[in-house]
Structure formats: structure tokens, C-alpha cells
Amino acid sequence: MKLPFAESYKIKMVETIRRSTRNEREKWMKEAYYNLFNLRSEYVFIDLLTDSGTGAMSDKQWSAMMLGDESYAGSSSYLILKDVIKNLFGFNDYLPTHQGRAAENVLFSALVKAGDIVPGNSHFDTTKGHIEFRNARTIDCTIDEAFDTTISHPFKGNLDLNKLEEVFKKYPIEKIPVIIVTITNNTSGGQPVSMENIKAVKAMAEKYGTKVFIDSARFAENAYFIKTREKGYEHKTIKEIVKELFSYADGMTMSSKKDAIVNMGGFIGFSDRKLYEKCSVFNIMFEGFVTYGGMSGRDINALAQGLDEGTEFEYLETRVKQVEYLGDKLNEYNIPILQPTGGHAIFVDAKKFFPHLPKEEYVAQTLGVELYLEGGIRGVEVGTLLADRDPDTRENRYPKLELLRLAIPRRVYTNNHMDYIAAALSNVYERRNDIKHGLKILTEAPIMRHFTVEMDRI
Numbered sequence: 001m002k003l004p005f006a007e008s009y010k011i012k013m014v015e016t017i018r019r020s021t022r023n024e025r026e027k028w029m030k031e032a033y034y035n036l037f038n039l040r041s042e043y044v045f046i047d048l049l050t051d052s053g054t055g056a057m058s059d060k061q062w063s064a065m066m067l068g069d070e071s072y073a074g075s076s077s078y079l080i081l082k083d084v085i086k087n088l089f090g091f092n093d094y095l096p097t098h099q100g101r102a103a104e105n106v107l108f109s110a111l112v113k114a115g116d117i118v119p120g121n122s123h124f125d126t127t128k129g130h131i132e133f134r135n136a137r138t139i140d141c142t143i144d145e146a147f148d149t150t151i152s153h154p155f156k157g158n159l160d161l162n163k164l165e166e167v168f169k170k171y172p173i174e175k176i177p178v179i180i181v182t183i184t185n186n187t188s189g190g191q192p193v194s195m196e197n198i199k200a201v202k203a204m205a206e207k208y209g210t211k212v213f214i215d216s217a218r219f220a221e222n223a224y225f226i227k228t229r230e231k232g233y234e235h236k237t238i239k240e241i242v243k244e245l246f247s248y249a250d251g252m253t254m255s256s257k258k259d260a261i262v263n264m265g266g267f268i269g270f271s272d273r274k275l276y277e278k279c280s281v282f283n284i285m286f287e288g289f290v291t292y293g294g295m296s297g298r299d300i301n302a303l304a305q306g307l308d309e310g311t312e313f314e315y316l317e318t319r320v321k322q323v324e325y326l327g328d329k330l331n332e333y334n335i336p337i338l339q340p341t342g343g344h345a346i347f348v349d350a351k352k353f354f355p356h357l358p359k360e361e362y363v364a365q366t367l368g369v370e371l372y373l374e375g376g377i378r379g380v381e382v383g384t385l386l387a388d389r390d391p392d393t394r395e396n397r398y399p400k401l402e403l404l405r406l407a408i409p410r411r412v413y414t415n416n417h418m419d420y421i422a423a424a425l426s427n428v429y430e431r432r433n434d435i436k437h438g439l440k441i442l443t444e445a446p447i448m449r450h451f452t453v454e455m456d457r458i
């Protein structure tokens with residue numbers, strides 16, 4: 001008999017989670033103003049709000065923490081991570097930050113000014129937020145295939161080189177300080193970018209004279225897809241692929257809470273010493289001295305170990321196959337999900353799930369609320385709420401895709417949990433026509449409203 005696939009780790013420590021009743025969930029959801037971010041975590045049975053900072057650290061990461069050096073300057077922890085970053089990504093200099101958006105804040109303080117244009121592939125919300133906060137604008141150059149959830153393209157995160165070139169033709173180069181390539185492309189479904197594409201983006205950046213930075217939160221999952229989908233890479237190790245991938249970039253911002261499997265942390269990697277020096281000033285102002293930047297020494301140690309483990313094929317195979325397992329179940333139940341399944345999450349196509357609900361009624365958020373009520377499962381809206389208002393007109397922006405993201409934390413849930421999620425979603429799908437109305441906004445913040453918005457049923 002062929003041996004079935006099995007996880008490449010065993011469990012050493014567990015955490016109790018509690019089921020609740022539908023009545024309890026109705027009450028809690030109302031009290032949370034239909035915003036899943038407002039729920040207490042103890043009210044959630046399976047938490048798929050994010051895969052960010054929610055992973056389970058390994059025994060080796062916990063032991064590395066004991067050796068953390070808490071010196072203010074020049075700690076051994078800083079130097080350990082410096083070596084790992086140099087070996088893995090090829091960058092000589094780095095700045096630690098407390099998380100990914102802090103890395104963006106520091107980098108963009110040095111790089112982006114009012115009136116600038118930053119092209120990329122579906123910039124993540126904090127990236128876009130930091131750019132727009134500086135009165136600069138993003139231009140999304142993601143390939144069109146990414147906006148059709150039914151097309152199965154191996155590298156749906158790719159940038160469309162024609163769209164990118166249009167940006168260079170339209171705007172003066174002094175206004176385009178950087179191209180941001182997000183791997184995997186979270187906003188358009190955790191979809192990977194191919195090596196060929198990133199190489200071409202770098203060539204175009206060199207032709208016009210600008211930089212490429214990689215928003216690297218899920219770089220290892222991206223490398224896994226390159227290994228398993230792109231010709232010529234099947235025999236390379238993940239670490240070799242990562243090294244080549246980052247050789248096409250001038251630097252990286254990293255939210256270490258994802259593929260480095262730590263609960264908090266981030267950094268910026270640089271090939272340009274001058275830019276590193278410029279950013280150091282902002283790092284000291286916003287984060288902390290250049291050798292700790294908002295992180296404790298023990299957390300830096302766990303991060304260095306996590307980067308090594310997170311780029312091992314066996315771990316990545318276990319990880320991506322679990323997401324695929326859930327995707328296969330949902331396909332079996334005919335639930336409309338973004339194809340193919342991405343690296344870290346399932347994205348449910350809420351417009352196809354509830355075709356009868358108007359876009360003004362926050363369709364994906366409505367689905368998120370219904371899934372919580374059904375099974376105590378918490379996902380997150382990646383749709384109109386997240387897209388925010390247009391900074392100039394203050395009108396709602398209606399994105400091409402209206403998705404409910406079910407992000408799978410790393411090394412946390414079993415496939416029994418995946419079966420539970422699939423069954424709960426299937427139950428909501430069966431009663432979809434009974435859900436006649438969506439939600440309306442009561443109050444919202446001027447930027448990144450999805451975190452704090454208060455809503456009510458229509």
C-alpha cells in the first residue's frame with residue numbers, strides 16, 4: 001500500500017479551545033458590532049483571522065529564546081540574525097523592526113514622498129496605508145487572471161509587465177522610487193510570483209532606474225510554489241531558490257510573523273548601504289537602536305531559528321498541503337473558492353457565494369459573520385471594507401474581488417479542524433438563499449477602517 005501523507009512534526013504542547021452555542025455566538029457577534037476583530041479570542045473555536053503571529057514555535061525556537069542576548073547594542077542575537085539574513089537572502093545589512101508594517105514605516109520614511117507613485121502587485125493594506133499616508137499613490141499591476149477566481153494559473157501573483165511599463169511611460173522616473181513585489185500575493189489570494197516574473201521586473205526597474213523591494217512575509221511559501229510549479233527549479237532546495245529570488249531585489253521588508261513562524265517581529269534587508277544608513281535614523285526614532293529595533297534578543301533568536309526551519313521543504317510541504325486539503329474539501333462541496341488554493345489561506349468568493357446581495361452590503365463581511373454564527377470560526381474580510389475609501393473622493397472603493405479569507409495558522413490545527421471548517425461553510429452555503437440582507441456601517445476610522453469598524457445588520 002502507498003503510504004499516505006503525514007505531518008513532518010509531532011505535538012509537544014496543546015492549548016484548549018472551547019465550542020460555544022449558536023445563541024452565545026449571536027449575542028457576542030451583536031456586542032462586537034459585527035466586526036470579527038472585536039470578538040474575544042475565547043469566543044472563537046477555530047481562529048482563521050490570520051496566519052500572522054499565530055503559528056506554533058518549535059522546541060528549537062523555544063530553546064533558542066533562552067540564549068537571547070538582551071544587550072541594548074551589539075547583541076549576539078542581532079549578529080546571529082545578521083548571518084542568517086546574509087546566508088538566506090544575500091543582504092549585507094538589516095534593521096530589526098517590531099513587525100512588518102514598522103519595516104514599511106521606516107523604509108517609506110526614507111524612500112517615499114508626497115506625489116510619488118509606487119507600482120506593485122496588489123499591495124497589502126498596511127503597505128498601501130503607509131504609502132497613501134505620505135500622500136503618495138499605489139498602482140496595482142497584477143495580471144488580469146488574478147481577478148477571476150475560476151482561472152487556475154500557477155503564478156497568479158505575477159505582475160503584468162505591460163501594466164508596469166505603462167506606469168514608467170506615464171510618470172517621470174523621479175516619482176517612482178520603488179516597485180514593491182509582494183510574495184506570495186496575499187491580497188489577491190496568497191498566490192505566488194514566478195522567478196521569471198521577478199527577474200523581468202528587476203530588469204525593467206534597472207532599465208528605468210528604480211529599485212525593487214520585496215514584501216516578503218510569505219517568501220518561503222512562494223519558493224515552495226516555484227520549486228513545485230516552475231520548470232528548472234524542481235531539483236533546487238528551497239534555500240537555493242530563496243537566494244536567487246532575492247538576488248533580483250534591492251531589499252526586502254519582512255513581517256516575520258508569517259514564514260519565520262514567530263509571534264512578533266520584522267526586519268528590513270538592504271543591499272544599498274546608503275539607504276540602510278538613511279533608514280537607520282528612522283529606525284532609531286520609531287523602533288529602537290539599530291541592533292534591536294523593537295525586538296527583544298530572545299525574539300530575534302527565535303526568528304533566526306524560524307527562518308531556517310521555515311525554509312525546509314518538509315515543513316513547507318506539510319503546510320501547503322494542509323491548505324490544499326481544505327481547498328479540496330470545499331471544491332468537493334461546490335463552494336466557490338479562489339482557484340488554485342494559495343499558500344496560507346483559502347479565499348471564498350463571496351460574490352459567487354451570495355450573488356443576490358448588493359455590493360453596498362459588505363458581502364464578504366456578511367459571509368464572515370454567518371460562518372462565525374454557524375461554527376465559531378473566525379475568518380477575515382478581504383473586500384470592500386479592507387479596500388477603504390478613495391483618499392480623494394472619500395467614496396467606497398469596490399475591489400474586483402470580494403473575498404472571505406480563511407488563513408491557516410502554521411503548525412496549529414489538524415486536518416480534523418479542516419473537516420469541521422469545510423462542513424460549517426457547507427452548511428452556510430446550503431442556507432445561502434435565506435440570508436436576504438448584508439450589513440451597513442455605523443462608524444468607521446478614516447484609514448484602515450476594517451480593524452475598528454462598527455456595523456449592524458440591514
Ligand SMILES: Cc1ncc(COP(=O)(O)O)c(C=O)c1O
Nearest residue numbers: 052099100101124126186217255
Ligand atoms: C503581505 C504582507 N505585507 C505586510 C504585512 C504587515 O505585516 P505586520 O502584520 O507584521 O505588520 C502583512 C501582514 O499581514 C502582509 O500579509
